[in-house]
Amino acid sequence: MFLSRIELCTKKPSTRRAIASPQVLHAVIEGSIPTIPGTEKERKLWRIDSLNQRLYLLLLTPSRPNFTELVKQFCQPGTTGESKDYTAHLSDIHVGQHFRFRLRGNPVHSVFVEKGKRGKVYAHVTVAQKRGWLIKKAASCGFALKDDDFDLVETGHHKFHREVKKPLVELAYSVFEGLLTVTDAELFTHALTQGIGRGKAYGCGLLTVMRVR
Numbered sequence: 098m099f100l101s102r103i104e105l106c107t108k109k110p111s112t113r114r115a116i117a118s119p120q121v122l123h124a125v126i127e128g129s130i131p132t133i134p135g136t137e138k139e140r141k142l143w144r145i146d147s148l149n150q151r152l153y154l155l156l157l158t159p160s161r162p163n164f165t166e167l168v169k170q171f172c173q174p175g176t177t178g179e180s181k182d183y184t185a186h187l188s189d190i191h192v193g194q195h196f197r198f199r200l201r202g203n204p205v206h207s208v209f210v211e212k213g214k215r216g217k218v219y220a221h222v223t224v225a226q227k228r229g230w231l232i233k234k235a236a237s238c239g240f241a242l243k244d245d246d247f248d249l250v251e252t253g254h255h256k257f258h259r260e261v262k263k264p265l266v267e268l269a270y271s272v273f274e275g276l277l278t279v280t281d282a283e284l285f286t287h288a289l290t291q292g293i294g295r296g297k298a299y300g301c302g303l304l305t306v307m308r309v310r
Contacts, residue, residue, distance in 0.1 A: 098187070098290060100305075101156040103164055103178030105145075105171045112152075112171045116145060118257035119268065119299035122154070125170060129162045142292045142303040144201040157183065157290070157303055190286050194279045196306035198247075201272045203296035204230035218295070220269035224249055227271045234293055238304075239284025240277040247275020255299070268296055276309065 105112050115121040126143055142157040154171075156162055164178045204227040207216030221227045227249055235242045251272035256265055279285045292302030 098183040099156075099158050099161045099180045100183045100186075101158065101162050101178055101180040102146075102153050103156075103167060103172060104176060105152045105154055106173045106176075107152050109171060115171060116152075117255065119255055120257050120266070122171075122300065123298050125166055126156065126162075129164065129167055130158050131160050131163060140291055140297065142297060144300045144303045146199075155303065155305065187286055187289065190279060190282045190289075192279055192282055195309040196277055196279070197275070197309055198277050198304060198306045199272070199274050200231070200293060200304045201270055201301055202231065202234075202294045203268060203301040204271050205269075205295055206230070220267075227252075228273075230294075231273055235277065237284070238288035238293055239279060239281035239286070240288070241280050242275065242277055247273055247277070250274050266299075268299055268301070270296065270301055277306070 105116075107113065107116075115125075122143070122145075126141060130141055141159070144155050146153045146155050154167070161180050162178070164172075164176075167178070168174070168176050204221040205218050206221060206226075207218050209216040221230055228244070228247075231247070232242050232244070249271055253270050255268045255270070257268075289304055289306070293304055294302055296302060
């Protein structure tokens with residue numbers, strides 16, 4: 098797997114449209130990952146990060162991405178992304194490790210109105226509900242969080258059409274940062290590679306970590 102990053106140009110109208118409608122970025126990202134013959138389609142995770150007043154696209158992909166189309170549509174000419182092999186990092190995960198983390202998630206819950214039927218999904222509204230969502234997710238994703246060890250640093254909401262004449266998609270997101278402790282290496286590795294929660298195709302679910310020295 099490869100963890101990649103490329104800077105986006107916010108002066109471009111195409112970039113601003115893509116930020117407002119994650120479906121646009123999703124389509125370009127899908128086309129930027131070379132397919133490996135004879136293998137099943139694998140999960141691609143991504144998110145938009147803001148750092149020092151610059152905007153970056155972060156990608157976790159099964160193979161090294163081709164940035165050509167991304168640069169053409171959303172970056173300054175001559176922009177080059179960076180990619181690093183994620184395999185060594187994943188193989189070093191073990192119980193008891195402490196990491197600083199960042200996650201852009203889609204905190205939602207299901208409400209079951211009728212027995213035997215699929216529940217309706219609603220976005221969490223309050224800060225307490227969103228924080229509670231992450232603490233609950235942590236338990237099934239191989240890590241532990243203390244309530245005072247992480248913060249909700251950003252929230253937002255997107256409305257876009259997945260396809261022309263299709264129903265409007267509404268996506269609420271929350272960005273969390275803080276400290277976590279690994280409690281199950283296998284579950285934690287799965288969370289890192291497969292993402293957390295819903296909205297993965299639209300920039301949610303990618304958990305990134307940095308070891309605490």
